[in-house]
Amino acid sequence: MLVVDDDPDVRELVAFKLTQSGDQVRAVADxxxxxxxxxxxxxxxxxxxxxxxxxxxxxxLRELRADPATVELRVILLTARTQEGDLEAGFSAGADDYLTKPFTLWELTERVQAVLAPTES
Structure with a gap:
């Protein structure tokens, strides 16, 4: 998994929680x-x-969706932006899910599992 957030506290907390769940996580800032x-x-x-x-x-996200090598990559947007237009923009760009801040770590792990579930065999 890849965690991308410019806020080091959010980035480290999310990466730590996912690592505790047994996932391999890399975190970057931009x-x-x-x-x-x-x-x-x-x-x-x-x-x-x-x-x-x-x-x-x-x-x-738009660059990932434009590249044939990453077009199928699962992407969950994390944001404090909660207006309907923000949600529409995220899903229009190709997001698989949209999680608004603040969120619980339980909710985060559940959303990740839900997004990955269709690809598990």
Whole structure:
């Protein structure tokens, strides 16, 4: 899994919780680093902050969906933005799920499991 968030506290907490659940997790702080990480190693799901300086999570998501190598990659957007238009923008860009901050760690792990469930055999 890849956790992408410019807030180090959120990034470290999410990565720690997912690691405790037995997942292999890599965490990065921005969009360009996320794109590099996805290209360097196999990733099953990306937990992607929407609002980041420089390159937004939506821009990262659009690049992932435009690339045949990552078009099927599962992406959950993490954001404090809760307006209906924000949700529509996230799903229109290709998000598999949209989790609003603050969220519980239980909810996070449940959403990750739900997104991954269709690909498990």
């Amino acid at each position: 969009g360009p680093a996320a794109l590099r990480a996805v290209r360097e190693a196999k990733v099953d799901v990306v937990l992607l902050d929407v609002v980041m300086p420089g390159m937004s999570g939506l821009e990262v």
